Amino acid sequence: MADHLAGRIAHGELTANMPLPSERRLAEEYGVSLGTARHATRVLRVRGLVVTIRSKGTYIAPDAKAQAQEQLAGSNGASGHA
Amino acid sequence: MADHLAGRIAHGELTANMPLPSERRLAEEYGVSLGTARHATRVLRVRGLVVTIRSKGTYIAPDAKAQAQEQLAGSNGASGHA
Amino acid sequence: MADHLAGRIAHGELTANMPLPSERRLAEEYGVSLGTARHATRVLRVRGLVVTIRSKGTYIAPDAKAQAQEQLAGSNGASGHA
Amino acid sequence: MADHLAGRIAHGELTANMPLPSERRLAEEYGVSLGTARHATRVLRVRGLVVTIRSKGTYIAPDAKAQAQEQLAGSNGASGHA
DNA sequence: GTGGTCTAGACCACA
DNA sequence: GTGGTCTAGACCACA
Numbered sequence: 003m004a005d006h007l008a009g010r011i012a013h014g015e016l017t018a019n020m021p022l023p024s025e026r027r028l029a030e031e032y033g034v035s036l037g038t039a040r041h042a043t044r045v046l047r048v049r050g051l052v053v054t055i056r057s058k059g060t061y062i063a064p065d066a067k068a069q070a071q072e073q074l075a076g077s078n079g080a081s082g083h084a
Numbered sequence: 085m086a087d088h089l090a091g092r093i094a095h096g097e098l099t100a101n102m103p104l105p106s107e108r109r110l111a112e113e114y115g116v117s118l119g120t121a122r123h124a125t126r127v128l129r130v131r132g133l134v135v136t137i138r139s140k141g142t143y144i145a146p147d148a149k150a151q152a153q154e155q156l157a158g159s160n161g162a163s164g165h166a
Numbered sequence: 167m168a169d170h171l172a173g174r175i176a177h178g179e180l181t182a183n184m185p186l187p188s189e190r191r192l193a194e195e196y197g198v199s200l201g202t203a204r205h206a207t208r209v210l211r212v213r214g215l216v217v218t219i220r221s222k223g224t225y226i227a228p229d230a231k232a233q234a235q236e237q238l239a240g241s242n243g244a245s246g247h248a
Numbered sequence: 249m250a251d252h253l254a255g256r257i258a259h260g261e262l263t264a265n266m267p268l269p270s271e272r273r274l275a276e277e278y279g280v281s282l283g284t285a286r287h288a289t290r291v292l293r294v295r296g297l298v299v300t301i302r303s304k305g306t307y308i309a310p311d312a313k314a315q316a317q318e319q320l321a322g323s324n325g326a327s328g329h330a
Numbered sequence: 331g332t333g334g335t336c337t338a339g340a341c342c343a344c345a
Numbered sequence: 346g347t348g349g350t351c352t353a354g355a356c357c358a359c360a
Contacts, residue, residue, distance in 0.1 A: 139351040221336040
């Protein structure tokens with residue numbers, strides 16, 4: 003689920019400073035439990051793709067698109083500066 | 085809203101040890117915000133009509149019916165020992 | 167163990183859509199290891215007698231009773247179309 | 249809960265290479281849910297006080313005692329080399 | 331028999 | 346009305 007969201011960020015569907023749907027909404031959209039949706043936003047936060055402000059929401063990081071593209075490329079087997 | 089719930093307890097619709105609907109559900113049923121629903125359950129808690137167990141739920145207190153009837157009588161204009 | 171459970175299904179003790187005890191519980195009830203209990207539910211699943219929903223539980227299949235009776239009859243020495 | 253376990257490590261009750269009770273057992277001993285016990289072991293893992301080997305268990309790290317004492321001192325308001 | 335991941339919720343602090 | 350933490354379980358891969 004985190005990878006799917008990362009893909010939407012890399013693709014440009016979700017852009018800088020845009021609020022992510024709330025974890026409750028994400029859980030409904032993806033048909034998963036709240037805990038799983040929370041795990042996904044935590045993963046994105048650790049990857050630096052989103053920023054969470056408690057009681058406000060979770061937002062796409064300013065440089066998320068480039069980072070997401072880099073991370074997805076990196077997981078496709080390539081080593082980056084090979 | 086707290087008084088309305090107290091009335092349902094006094095009337096016997098909500099009985100001892102029964103779980104109260106969740107705060108989210110109460111907010112929906114009464115068409116109010118979460119904060120308002122929380123305020124109502126807090127009032128009931130202070131009155132001793134319900135007991136809250138964190139992460140589990142809120143339950144009608146064992147002696148809630150009698151207490152609710154007493155409290156509602158008290159608030160009907162009489163001053164207690166008039 | 168799978169056969170014993172299949173017997174309980176054929177007999178009607180365990181009926182359609184009823185949840186099976188959890189694998190941990192089954193292991194305790196039958197006094198076997200978790201692995202053995204898992205093997206049993208897997209066998210029942212392959213036979214179509216139960217349906218497993220991950221993180222939710224294992225449930226008796228809607229047509230489990232008839233299937234279990236058929237399967238047990240088949241395993242009582244007869245070869246099927248003899 | 250993680251802090252309480254860290255205290256037991258700092259105190260020397262739980263020593264290097266000793267296996268921590270399983271998460272299920274910890275949950276029972278502390279009277280919390282499995283998820284909370286898991287959170288506690290994850291915190292200890294991040295702090296470097298324990299090492300987890302999947303399917304085997306969780307073990308006190310070789311240098312856990314010193315690290316635990318340092319960390320607890322650090323959270324008591326002191327800055328370390330003041 | 332362990333840790334890993336997941337379901338389907340709950341109440342809570344805070345804005 | 347958000348994210349945070351929690352309950353009380355479930356099945357799963359792996360050793």
